[in-house]
Every structure is written in structure tokens, then in C-alpha cells.
Amino acid sequence: MNSLLENIVSANLHHASHGHVATYIPQLAKVNPNQLGIYISTEEEEDFFAGDCFVPFTMQSVVKPLILLQALMDSGENAVRTLVGVEATGKPFDTFNYSDQALTGANINPMINTGAIALCTLIRGKTYQERFERLLALTRRLAEDPNIDVDESVYRSEWETGNKNRALAYLLRAYGLISDDVDDILSCYFRACSILVNCRDLAKIGHIFANHGIHPGTGEEMFPAEFARYVNATLATCGMYDGSGGFALNVGFPAKSGVGGGIMGVIPKRMGIGVFAPAIDRHGNSVAGVKALEALSRKLDLSIY
Numbered sequence: 352m353n354s355l356l357e358n359i360v361s362a363n364l365h366h367a368s369h370g371h372v373a374t375y376i377p378q379l380a381k382v383n384p385n386q387l388g389i390y391i392s393t394e395e396e397e398d399f400f401a402g403d404c405f406v407p408f409t410m411q412s413v414v415k416p417l418i419l420l421q422a423l424m425d426s427g428e429n430a431v432r433t434l435v436g437v438e439a440t441g442k443p444f445d446t447f448n449y450s451d452q453a454l455t456g457a458n459i460n461p462m463i464n465t466g467a468i469a470l471c472t473l474i475r476g477k478t479y480q481e482r483f484e485r486l487l488a489l490t491r492r493l494a495e496d497p498n499i500d501v502d503e504s505v506y507r508s509e510w511e512t513g514n515k516n517r518a519l520a521y522l523l524r525a526y527g528l529i530s531d532d533v534d535d536i537l538s539c540y541f542r543a544c545s546i547l548v549n550c551r552d553l554a555k556i557g558h559i560f561a562n563h564g565i566h567p568g569t570g571e572e573m574f575p576a577e578f579a580r581y582v583n584a585t586l587a588t589c590g591m592y593d594g595s596g597g598f599a600l601n602v603g604f605p606a607k608s609g610v611g612g613g614i615m616g617v618i619p620k621r622m623g624i625g626v627f628a629p630a631i632d633r634h635g636n637s638v639a640g641v642k643a644l645e646a647l648s649r650k651l652d653l654s655i656y
């Protein structure tokens with residue numbers, strides 16, 4: 352299996368040239384685009400990996416399933432459904448293209464920026480720093496990696512340049528969907544996006560979602576199965592944004608991408624996959640990462656459709 356992964360890495364790295372590292376967050380523009388890593392955590396408790404799989408990168412939108420999970424754990428499914436729902440938007444992750452109707456109902460979607468910003472308000476904690484700490488603790492616990500932390504320079508970079516997210520948060524406030532201080536909420540959201548992980552961490556987290564909340568090694572319930580179902584369903588329908596249909600067709604399992612180049616793959620009852628390749632396409636999805644997952648899915652027959 353390791354040699355299969357090595358072949359996939361060497362055969363797909365060149366696809367990075369069809370993408371670009373994200374430049375709208377200045378710190379991300381400094382990342383070397385020619386990297387590709389892959390890590391698989393399997394049911395047999397055996398792990399396989401190849402390429403740049405231990406290189407740290409910021410989670411960016413790959414943290415959205417964890418924000419959703421923490422909100423579900425802290426506020427329950429009804430509150431989450433009422434605030435952001437489950438429906439795909441078919442629009443880019445930072446879209447402003449909202450109808451009034453979309454901003455009054457449960458139509459925001461938890462996987463795009465507006466939904467994730469709104470969901471920070473459903474995480475428990477007296478301050479937004481405390482809410483973020485809960486999210487960080489959850490990330491460390493699911494990845495079994497106590498050293499996971501924030502890349503402060505990426506956080507500052509997002510804080511200083513994230514005016515579109517600021518505007519989206521004010522839009523939520525204008526429509527009465529959030530009422531807390533916008534800067535407080537955004538400090539939690541931007542910090543969450545700036546959590547540093549590697550492919551192993553994403554594979555481990557993805558594996559627990561794949562196993563419906565049960566730790567595949569110890570059998571411990573890390574979170575209720577119905578929350579895994581909620582998260583996995585949204586990953587399947589909109590985890591890859593307005594590229595989710597193509598991804599479902601060509602790759603075929605729930606997954607979440609981030610503009611840092613990470614992708615977390617969830618293959619129900621089978622495995623978790625972490626991929627990293629920082630050059631992204633116009634949807635914000637890693638180009639070489641998606642191609643590598645396509646090849647892997649064909650080889651291991653991973654499509655659930």
C-alpha cells in the first residue's frame with residue numbers, strides 16, 4: 352500500500368502546476384506549491400503514507416466540520432439546523448450572492464464561510480477565546496495530537512485582510528442571525544482556520560467521522576453517531592463547495608477541502624484520508640490533492656455511489 356501511495360504522489364504532483372497557492376491571505380502566498388502528501392488511517396489500525404504527509408499546513412476550511420461538530424455537541428441538532436441548515440448553496444465559499452430568503456431561514460449551509468462564522472456562536476464558552484479553546488481541544492483529541500496549535504502569523508494575516516469575512520459577519524448581524532460582537536466571533540473563526548495540522552491529523556479525524564463517532568482503535572464514543580451523520584451528509588453534498596458534484600462523481604466520498612491545500616476524506620466504515628497539496632483551483636480545492644484522491648478511489652474502489 353505504501354508503494355501504491357508513493358506512485359500516486361509521483362504521478363499526480365505535476366497537477367499542482369494547474370493551480371495556485373491562495374494569495375488573498377498573504378501568509379499562504381508564501382507556501383511552496385510543489386508539494387503533495389497523503390496519509391491513510393485504516394480499520395485494521397494500519398496506517399499508510401507517502402510524500403509531504405508530515406508537512407504542517409493551516410486547516411482553513413477543513414476546520415468547518417469541526418466547528419459544526421462542536422456546535423452540535425454544545426447546542427444540539429435543532430439549534431444548528433435552525434441557524435444554518437444542511438442545504439448546499441452551489442455557490443463559492445465566500446459568496447455574497449444571497450437572496451433575502453436565504454438569510455432568513457435555515458439555508459446558510461455549515462460548510463461555507465457565512466455558516467461557519469454563524470456556528471461559532473453555538474459553541475459553548477463565556478468568551479470567544481474560551482469557545483476557540485474548546486474547538487482546539489476537540490481537534491487535538493480527535494487527531495490524538497496534543498501538540499496541534501495555531502499558526503499565529505496566518506491568524507494575523509487573516510485578521511488584517513479578512514474584510515470579506517467581516518462583511519459576511521455584519522450581513523449575518525443585519526439579518527438578526529447573530530447578535531454577538533463581530534470581531535469577537537471572527538477572532539474565533541480566524542483562529543480556527545489557522546490551526547496547524549498535517550495529513551496524519553486529518554486522516555485520524557476523518558477516520559472517526561467514518562466510524563460514526565467511535566474511535567476505531569479503542570471503541571470509545573468520541574461523539575454521538577447522529578452528529579457524524581449530520582457532518583458526513585454535509586461533507587458529501589457541499590464539502591468541496593461548488594466543486595462538490597464533480598468530486599462526488601469522480602472521487603465519490605464525503606470530504607472537506609481548505610484553501611491551505613488540505614483535504615480530509617471520510618470513507619464510511621472504512622478509512623480516513625488526509626491529503627495536502629497547496630496549489631488550489633478556482634473553487635478553493637487542492638488540484639493535485641483531488642487528482643490523487645481520484646486515482647486512489649479508482650484503485651481501492653472507494654466511491655460510495
Ligand code: DON
Nearest residue numbers: 411412444544608609610635
Ligand atoms: O475564511 C477564509 O476565507 C479562509 N480562512 C478559509 C476559506 C477556505 O478554506 C475555503 N476553502 N477551500
